[in-house]
Amino acid sequence: MSELLEVRGLRIEAPKKDGPAIQIVKGVDFDVKAGEVVALIGESGSGKTTISLGSLAYTKPGLEFSGGSIKLKGDDVLTMEPSEVRNLRGNRVAYLAQSAAATFNPALTINEQVTESAVLHGIMTQDEADARAVELYHALELPDPDRIGFRYPHQVSGGQLQRLMAAMALVGRPDLLVLDEPTTALDVTTQIEVLKAFKKVIREEGSAAIYVTHDLAVVAQVADHIVVLYSGEVQEQGSVDQIINHAKHPYTKRLMAAAHAGPKPGMGDKLTDKHDQDTDNIQVKNMTAGYGEIVDGKPAITVLRDINMSVKNGHVVGVIGESGCGKSTLARVIAGLLPPAQGDIIMDGHTLKGLYKNRSKKDLQKIQFVYQMADTALNPKQLISEIIGRPVEMFQNLSGQKNREKVAEILRLVELPVEFAERYPSELSGGQKQRINLARSLAAMPEIMLCDEVTSALDSIVASNVVKLLKRLRDLTGVSFMFITHDLSTVAAFADEIVVLYAGRIVEQGPVDEVLSPPFHPYTRLLISSVPEMRIGWLEETMKKREMAVGIARGVEITDVGCPFYNRCPIAISGTCERVTAPTYELKPGHFISCHHDAKTILDIERNPQQVLHGFEKAIPDEKIAIIAE
């Protein structure tokens, strides 16, 4: 195979008016062969995105090429004339950004944006481009492919937008595709679907690609060749097999270590008995909540329906589900940010007021909410000392020297140097900010911390460090956690109990090892099998599983009657499931499932999937059969 792209000694720096330039990329070499997918992996700050953009002769504002060459089919993009560069971009090399939501222009129709570059570069006429786009929509398995192009970006879902961006990149049949973390922001179920689509079209189009990510498991599925980066330098590169199965370089090993193994029972550590762990810390009883005006116990938009759950002292309860299933809402209701329409939240034996305004200072202190994005959760204009010191002052009435000492103590607790007290959030890295974010909640000396996706925005290594931290905190302070995430592996490693939410209902809950071992609720099963494993060929295998086909083909539909999972359920009993709300029964002590099938049936189905077929065909429309067949 001939070299499509040759990167040699690439250097990129951030020039400074005063002092020497900061080196971002320090001499990087790698090649991309035609039709090959090369993955650049590393943490944020490793320069992977900067390098990938280099192949479009582009640097983010404030950065400059300072050396080396990037040859596309022999001609160096760094020395091109502006006109050539413009022709290069979108035509010969196409870019897929991480967040499609931000990258699509909200004011233009999808179709205009998808076809734009192809038409501008005179590769094809508008009509040809439109036809080509529709063809790609079909290939990417987008719903309503013939008309989706006329919609505006805000009118389609995140996963669809991500695929539409793929269409945008591919429409001009570029030689090289640059995918920058294209699935990081997505739910597992969506991610697998997008991955599948990408892989399919890349194969069909035969175009080469640079795939930028920090997620080895994903890389294992899509890449042929892997380049491991750390702070602007290549640490190790080789074929997928080499890197995944026989990594040599310590840094690569470390990445592997941090990367998720598929969620299995027994990954979590045993509870220490330092603290009382038998009494309920917080209890949610028959709670229904939602947004909009509440009319006799029913909100305009119902998000959560009769939720019953509890968190024991010192326990970690993982709440999982796809985005939109109401997991964050659950936490907000408990925190008093959203008063429930029905039901009670009971803490230490008394019912909490619905709205935080009406709760006692004591109650406010006991429950602490930890936001997902440290960037928006920390006031950029306050010193760390104030961010942490304020709750200390409020809830522990410590001021002056005592306050400073306490802040220092907390900083140590979250493994940050004491000097950070005098810094502003903007001066810290993502992981450090997240630790401050946790520290602020800790400073209140809470009984329970509600952590909303605190690791989702972080790189695998940083994330795993944060989880380690949480574990230590739990052991040290005996605080309980409600850990909200869409990442099963993390939950498997951290939680004591799991609550599986689907479309605002709890479909399964119980001790982590119980929930993660058969029999599974069909939805739990879908989630588990959607988590990418660091195993070449995993994606294909998984896609062959029939329940994946249907589960992934459909989106969440919030229904008032019947089982909400009906339309995605491979074992749905048509006539029953869509009509009757599923009964909730206790499999083992503390392990509940809501399903029309009893435990035995479910287990049987687990053993020999053929049985599935009967309920399965009903649940699945014809046009999907084809895909399943392949």
Place this chain on the structure above:
Amino acid sequence: MQRMVIQRIFIGLVTLWVVSVLVFVGTSVLPGDVAQIVMGQSATPETLAAYRAANGLDQPLYMQYATWLGGMVTGDLGISKAGGASISSLIGGRFGNTMFLAGVVAIISVPLSVILGLIAAMYPATWIDRVLTFGTLSLISVPDFFIATFMVLIFAVNLGWLPAIAHISPEDTMMETIRASAMPLITLIIVVSAQMIRMTRAGILNVMNSPYIEMSILKGVRRNRIIVRHAFLNAIGPIVNVVALNLAYLVSGVVIVETIFAYPGLAKLMIDGVQTRDLPLVQACAMIFCGTYVILIILSDVAAILSNPRLRNPK
């Protein structure tokens, strides 16, 4: 979307009412009584009394307000306390003049400023941008009566190309009218455009940092298309708002230009009203101005809604 528009309109009405109260109270606390001012130096107590009685100035304030508001609602603007002419007749012609002035200025300056603003935004920190920035800055940075007088000296007195005063009359043809009002037109176009150019530029640069602009660059889209198609569409909201405010200014705020060019417009009429303590006149003008402002703002809001798909057709 209808709901939004209706909401805007309702808010507008409330505003109008608040203005009516503000203006009425505001004007009636002015020192020096109408009679005294109208009758001039040589008035005697009797003549004054006679005058007050004749004009209902002896009634309590709230009574006057009630009567007036009633009139307003039924479209009766009342009688000018000075001169005794009906206010509608006083306003009638001037309203036309003002609208003509504002209209022509708008037609010319709005496209002009938007285009120049776009150009400036297209080449930021280049010489063309600097020239535009500095030019517009200089124009909005000197008092407008200075600009106006300067223009008169150049075009009317020295060159004698244009009349120094805007002498327009109904029987003039369009062209005559335009020539007659050339000076105020030019002055206003300069003053107003300068503002709008700057705002357009700012508005565009504001959205220039969004990821979708970077994406369009990475798609190899040409500079001018990026600005016109990608950036401008998203900046319409704020830009339209600025345009609306400037138009409102053209209707109500151009006292100085009207004075210097003896252009019979509403703004000057209102100032005269204040000076002659002609309260009904002042109030009527105030309501007209506020009305125009409210309408323009509503229009700009609607435009903003239309330019934004999210608001235009939600999911």
Place this chain on the structure above:
Amino acid sequence: MTDSKKIMPTIDCVSSMDREAIKNGLSRGASRREVMGWLMAGGATIAAAGSIVSSATSAMAATPKKGGKITFASDLHGPSDTLDPGLGTSTIDYTRARTHYNGLTQFNDDTSTRPELAEEYSANANNTEWTFKLRKDVKFHDGSAFTADDVIYSMGRHYGDKSTSVAKTLVADVTEWVKVDNHTVKAVMAGPNGDLPKILATSNFKMVKDGTSEFQNPVGTGPFKLKSFQQGVRSEHVRFEDYWREGANADELEIFAITDKVARTSALLSGDIDLMQALDPKAVPQIEAADGVGIWSVASGAYIGIAMMSNSAPGNNPDFVLAMKYLQRREKIVRSILKGQGTVGNDQPINVAYGPDFCADLPIRDHDLDKAKFHLEKSGVTEAEIQVAEVAPGTTDICLLMQREAQKIGLTLNINKVPNDGYWGAVWMKTPINVTTWNMRPTANVMMNLAFAPTAPWNDSLWSNDRMGELLIESRAVTDMGLRHEMYCEMQKLIHDESGMIIPAHRNYLDAKSDKIEGITRMPLGSLGGYEWPEFAYRTDV
């Protein structure tokens, strides 16, 4: 315009009859010296005689041309513009009144009166009854004839509580207007008043048609008919062909205002207007430098005054008042602020413009800081505030100058500039120290009676002097010139010494015109020759 640049009062003591005689004499070819001789014999000063001759000659010089349009810009207009002569208060009102109406009597340039709609008028022995014989050939714009009834109606509008006339006080002492016959009316007076003809010559007493109550399209006897009128915008007038005398020269008049003085000047320079009222003294050099335009400056008795109210401190302290009077740098004011378009004032309202009634022997009070300091210390006043509005061009600057002088003698004089609008109602005569301005009045007596009589409603300084009151009354009846002059001198001295009114300068009526316009009168009772120009002005370029 050379003659108008030097300050030249065109006032003399010759009656209008003699004036006609002189004109005839000149036209018969009498030499300038001869005429001068007659005049001197008549008792006129050389200057005055010279002036009248030259004005007569200039009047002779060119014969008016007919046709064309004259555009006039005044300094103020607004919603309160009116065509009802009884309501007129501003130059633009007076000017318009002059175009549509006539009075019973009319002013000469020397402020003496001549018959207008009354072909002759006369008083009884003791000036208590005036009889007016009306012309029989006068037609209104609607064709109807002018009769005694119209006079009775017109004058009636100035009486009674319902009357909104702004001038009713001036004719208050006429107890009754009697229609003798269709073309004769008689005014019966409460007391002797020789000045009635002059009062009737003022704008507010123009004759309107019997029964007229609506003035948007006025019906008068005047030289022009109304073509269009919009308050605060403009009015247009066309010549009335059936006018009872020779009539107007211009075919059309256009009258409006440019309130911004700079803009007004520019409009004249650019040729957009032919006549402008109220030229700012600052702009005199600009006009003189420009071609095709000139100033029209008429010396008059009009004055700018600083009133120190005698009813409150510090105005009630004679020493303070005196100190302030000594502070005035009168020549500097005339030169620097009025740019020469005025005459030095002597803290009393009468100046040479009033002719024989002016007391020339009264010495000008000079700028004298020592005296000022002396009196100030005597008064013990150290700080005072003066309310200033630009009631006449230069008023503020006069006060600024005074402020600087005051500083030199240790007096802190705070100037509070207040807006012109509302000034007369809210500030004038209501605050301890304020500014005022008066137009020239037809006679010295009227002037002093209006502003300095103990009972006068507009005695700006509230200066109340009984002797003054007596003199004013007595002097009206006196016929002996010598005695009359003595009395007037005494009155002027009284004001000069005792009143709280500082009169640092008399201002010319300073207007400007295009060189293409001639025939403008020089009557010093108002702008542009006392608003008389509409009938007489003409274009030289038609």
Place this chain on the structure above:
Amino acid sequence: MTDKTASTEDMSVYDELPDAPPKKKIKLTWVGKLGVSVVLFWVLMVFIGPYIAPFHEADIIAYDSFMPVWSETEGEGFHLLGTDYIERDILSRVLWGARTTIGISFLATMFAYLVGVTLGIGAAVAGGWVDMIFSRVNDAILSLPSIMLGLLIVVALGTSIPILILTASVIYAASVYRIARALGQDIMVMDFVEAARVRGEGMWYIITREVLPNAIMPLATDFGLRLVFVVLFISSLSFLGLGIQPPMADWGSMVRQNLDGLGYGSYAAVWPALAIASFTISINLIVDDISASEGGTLARKMIS
């Protein structure tokens, strides 16, 4: 930082990498620096102007009005910029005027901000009826032409420097209110504000410690522009004769009073006009420079 949680020793060399290099501070271009220096010059004049001026602002010393640039009055001295319409030294008046014009405008803008920001942020934080009422009244004020509002207030209360400041403050507080409110609303929805609320923080803390610090920067730039408007507003008031009290020199009225001179080539009106322009333009240049260094960076990457 060193990561103590690293599982094995040999890996501890690989720290968590910092994010992309932190945004560097706003660097002014030469244009911006020029602006700063001019503004500083005038600010300096505000303090020392009257002391270095050759004459007192009210001195009527020359022998002739509208004397040309660089002319002399015997025994008095040179008139670097000539004299004005009543024979006062222009240079001196321009120098004195700096204090009046800039001083008054600054105070007015300050008050406008005090009121506008307090009410605006207040309305944003309180919301509900308070917001409704404030905003309507505010709209009403905005809907009236400022010059007319000014006229009404000045005519009602008379012209004095305090009144002038009050007038300008009232008028401009309205527009400040709008901006402050908008900013406030944006910040109020941020997580850190919510966090403070659930913590049970009071209104005062939220406004002063959470909202305001984040609103300062945008408000500061707006302050500059507002100041410019006030300067021009006051000068247009002086057009109607409602400006600053004579003999105090303020640039606006100086332009106004000396306009007649323009007609026959006197620069008396030009100098104060230049003073206004130089001051206002400079402020704008600074503001532009700041906003440019924020926005427009991508724009430079465009290819035509």
